[in-house]
Amino acid sequence: MQIIQPHYHAIARTAQDYERMAMSGVVAVAEPAFWAGFDRRYPETFIDYFRQISEFEPTRAAQYGIRHFCWVAVNPKEAENVELTNEVLKHFPEFFAKPTCLGVGETGLHKATKNECDSLQAHVELAMKHNQLVLIHTPHLADKAHGTKKVLEVLAGLNVDPQRIWIDHVEEQTIGPCLDAGYWVGFTLYPITKCSPRRAVDMIEKYGSERLLVNSSADWGPSDPFTLQQCIMEFRSRGHTVQEAIEVFHNNPCRFLGQNPKFDIQPIRIEVDAPVSV
Amino acid sequence: MQIIQPHYHAIARTAQDYERMAMSGVVAVAEPAFWAGFDRRYPETFIDYFRQISEFEPTRAAQYGIRHFCWVAVNPKEAENVELTNEVLKHFPEFFAKPTCLGVGETGLHKATKNECDSLQAHVELAMKHNQLVLIHTPHLADKAHGTKKVLEVLAGLNVDPQRIWIDHVEEQTIGPCLDAGYWVGFTLYPITKCSPRRAVDMIEKYGSERLLVNSSADWGPSDPFTLQQCIMEFRSRGHTVQEAIEVFHNNPCRFLGQNPKFDIQPIRIEVDAPVSV
Amino acid sequence: MLSPHQVVEKDYLEHRYMLLEIAAYLDRYDAALQRTGEVPVGTPAKLKLLDQALAVLRAPASEKGRTYDLLELFAK
Amino acid sequence: MLSPHQVVEKDYLEHRYMLLEIAAYLDRYDAALQRTGEVPVGTPAKLKLLDQALAVLRAPASEKGRTYDLLELFAK
Numbered sequence: 001m002q003i004i005q006p007h008y009h010a011i012a013r014t015a016q017d018y019e020r021m022a023m024s025g026v027v028a029v030a031e032p033a034f035w036a037g038f039d040r041r042y043p044e045t046f047i048d049y050f051r052q053i054s055e056f057e058p059t060r061a062a063q064y065g066i067r068h069f070c071w072v073a074v075n076p077k078e079a080e081n082v083e084l085t086n087e088v089l090k091h092f093p094e095f096f097a098k099p100t101c102l103g104v105g106e107t108g109l110h111k112a113t114k115n116e117c118d119s120l121q122a123h124v125e126l127a128m129k130h131n132q133l134v135l136i137h138t139p140h141l142a143d144k145a146h147g148t149k150k151v152l153e154v155l156a157g158l159n160v161d162p163q164r165i166w167i168d169h170v171e172e173q174t175i176g177p178c179l180d181a182g183y184w185v186g187f188t189l190y191p192i193t194k195c196s197p198r199r200a201v202d203m204i205e206k207y208g209s210e211r212l213l214v215n216s217s218a219d220w221g222p223s224d225p226f227t228l229q230q231c232i233m234e235f236r237s238r239g240h241t242v243q244e245a246i247e248v249f250h251n252n253p254c255r256f257l258g259q260n261p262k263f264d265i266q267p268i269r270i271e272v273d274a275p276v277s278v
Numbered sequence: 279m280q281i282i283q284p285h286y287h288a289i290a291r292t293a294q295d296y297e298r299m300a301m302s303g304v305v306a307v308a309e310p311a312f313w314a315g316f317d318r319r320y321p322e323t324f325i326d327y328f329r330q331i332s333e334f335e336p337t338r339a340a341q342y343g344i345r346h347f348c349w350v351a352v353n354p355k356e357a358e359n360v361e362l363t364n365e366v367l368k369h370f371p372e373f374f375a376k377p378t379c380l381g382v383g384e385t386g387l388h389k390a391t392k393n394e395c396d397s398l399q400a401h402v403e404l405a406m407k408h409n410q411l412v413l414i415h416t417p418h419l420a421d422k423a424h425g426t427k428k429v430l431e432v433l434a435g436l437n438v439d440p441q442r443i444w445i446d447h448v449e450e451q452t453i454g455p456c457l458d459a460g461y462w463v464g465f466t467l468y469p470i471t472k473c474s475p476r477r478a479v480d481m482i483e484k485y486g487s488e489r490l491l492v493n494s495s496a497d498w499g500p501s502d503p504f505t506l507q508q509c510i511m512e513f514r515s516r517g518h519t520v521q522e523a524i525e526v527f528h529n530n531p532c533r534f535l536g537q538n539p540k541f542d543i544q545p546i547r548i549e550v551d552a553p554v555s556v
Numbered sequence: 557m558l559s560p561h562q563v564v565e566k567d568y569l570e571h572r573y574m575l576l577e578i579a580a581y582l583d584r585y586d587a588a589l590q591r592t593g594e595v596p597v598g599t600p601a602k603l604k605l606l607d608q609a610l611a612v613l614r615a616p617a618s619e620k621g622r623t624y625d626l627l628e629l630f631a632k
Numbered sequence: 633m634l635s636p637h638q639v640v641e642k643d644y645l646e647h648r649y650m651l652l653e654i655a656a657y658l659d660r661y662d663a664a665l666q667r668t669g670e671v672p673v674g675t676p677a678k679l680k681l682l683d684q685a686l687a688v689l690r691a692p693a694s695e696k697g698r699t700y701d702l703l704e705l706f707a708k
Contacts, residue, residue: 419645450656470645470646470649471645471646471648471649472649474649474652474653474656476653476656476660477652477653477656480656480659480660480663483663484663
């Protein structure tokens with residue numbers, strides 16, 4: 001089946017992952033800027049990181065016939081370093097000009113501190129000023145409810161187009177308010193501890209498939225790109241059609257990401273051709 | 279680490295499994311005769327199956343430096359066909375003469391019917407008569423408690439050496455009586471639904487590591503040879519030493535299987551050599 | 557072997573996750589009832605069994621332990 | 633979508649398995665206490681939380697559902 005993986009940290013994943021994704025129908029991935037496992041100290045590191053995901057990583061993906069797009073951001077965990085954040089933000093417009101950069105992400109909150117909220121606001125404002133898409137990370141586990149509420153508060157105070165903002169890592173507790181406020185939402189699927197493929201399908205069945213993206217976990221921690229394909233299997237096993245699956249796992253990413261004209265993959269429909277005469 | 283996988287259905291597994299097992303330290307596997315997913319009709323099929331696991335499969339394993347041993351049996355599920363069972367049993371002595379055949383297995387019970395019990399008895403008696411080892415399958419899920427009790431009753435009525443009998447697939451509910459009666463016990467680890475690596479380690483910690491074998495699930499159904507290595511990781515992560523792990527996952531199989539002199543892999547001990555002088 | 561504190565910490569998140577999965581399973585059944593308008597004749601046997609298992613997990617452990625007791629329950 | 637009956641049947645064994653895992657986790661804590669002879673000052677917070685979650689799973693579902701309620705509980 002045709003699949004788009006809209007949130008994928010390729011630099012932390014193997015060539016084999018690319019190969020297996022290609023073989024299972026993945027046609028495109030989009031790579032948000034992420035935390036590296038430690039707090040980086042130098043703006044220069046970020047610039048080189050953005051170069052890596054906007055210049056080098058597309059060549060790696062291309063070897064498997066996969067399109068690669070990216071996003072730029074200072075990670076919420078690093079937003080405590082205000083000077084670093086402001087310095088890096090100055091360079092965003094250079095990357096907005098790259099042919100595969102879709103916008104700002106993943107910005108968002110981790111512990112929802114004052115500095116994090118300021119950084120989130122600065123990220124979103126810069127994106128809106130440059131007509132970019134935004135991908136917002138919400139905290140995990142016990143911090144999720146409070147952090148998501150805070151994200152919504154920060155956004156409510158800004159002049160944004162909600163349709164161009166995707167709030168990621170929603171769960172049963174947080175999906176409602178995000179959809180109600182007009183944003184796109186995303187599920188991130190984990191092999192264990194966080195949102196599972198089954199629970200994601202439950203939420204799709206409950207809330208419908210509009211303004212909704214699904215991505216696997218895929219980073220340097222416990223994660224598995226194939227939780228996305230597991231989710232498609234689960235979705236289909238509950239009696240949903242191939243076309244319904246394509247709407248969620250291929251066409252929805254086209255609809256959201258395609259708001260940036262650089263993302264030129266179009267929604268598709270499976271039609272029965274002229275019947276074979278017997 | 280040095281690992282022996284004492285219960286492995288190689289004909290249902292891939293060359294990649296062999297390769298990855300070899301790379302993780304597996305030095306030997308033993309393949310009991312299994313059910314094929316449907317009830318076989320012809321004794322001839324069994325003869326060819328026993329030839330496959332006693333003649334061909336060792337050559338496949340050898341390519342990865344893995345020793346391959348086997349066991350012969352009519353599966354409990356097929357014991358309802360009394361004529362078939364009796365016909366196949368006649369051929370066992372030919373296979374007992376093979377250089378890698380360790381005995382009779384997996385016999386045992388599935389639904390604990392009269393015919394199954396008769397077959398189990400005939401299997402065990404034949405093994406004892408020929409001085410062979412015995413591997414006994416116990417039923418899964420809701421049938422396990424009753425089926426295991428019945429296995430112990432059948433064995434109690436026979437003249438057996440308990441030390442040469444391994445009762446497999448024990449869980450918290452059934453391990454006690456099997457050990458108390460002097461038999462060896464085995465845990466079979468599944469990725470889901472049955473005994474997990476963690477629960478197996480719990481039982482090792484509770485009952486000690488004597489007369490105890492651990493094997494992964496590895497057949498044509500949902501199963502994973504690497505649940506065995508997961509179990510070793512879990513065991514080590516709880517503070518048990520490498521040598522303690524070797525006792526359970528390498529030396530215990532040597533102790534049980536080595537009662538048949540064809541199994542000539544010896545227990546090992548990791549010794550610190552002359553210290554490096556600085 | 558691990559201390560009691562280490563036991564709790566080591567695998568807490570996985571068991572938290574399992575409880576969420578079980579919650580979602582029960583919610584899924586309710587959602588299916590609501591969707592189909594079906595009025596069940598009592599709780600399905602398997603869900604009753606899970607509920608009894610939850611009761612065992614909440615009660616003080618027996619001498620043989622909760623895992624043993626759950627296996628006994630599921631074998632009925 | 634699946635019927636209520638199909639929902640129960642499809643994943644029953646996995647959830648049965650998860651309850652056994654949770655039982656073994658609680659047993660493991662008890663075994664560690666017994667082994668170390670440690671006398672805990674009350675139940676650890678995380679185990680209390682799991683017990684509260686078990687209570688939610690046994691109670692009638694709220695309007696928002698059990699998964700929602702468990703997430704709220706775990707976020708406290």
